Amino acid sequence: MDEVAEILDETSQELRFSRQLLAATMENVTQGISVVDADMNLVAWNHRYLEMFDYPADMCTSAAGCRFDPLECAARRVWSR
DSSP: HHHHHHHHHHHHHHHHHHHHHHHHHHHHHSSOOOOETTTTEEEEHHHHHHHTTTGGGGGEETTTSSOOOOHHHHHHHHOOO
């Protein structure tokens, strides 16, 4: 049983490291990056992506995801000009 717990702990640590590495990489590139799931929900993005489209950063957190529709937000900006 201890061996299984040790393997799971190592796997969790490796997964955590991989996620941190991916997040750091995404934030440190100059291009805007976004990832959507099969239902076209925005599930990952970097700061530059939010800046490029002037999306409200306070409405996007990694824990909650985005609480707005990026396409709707962009359309409102275009129509408000």
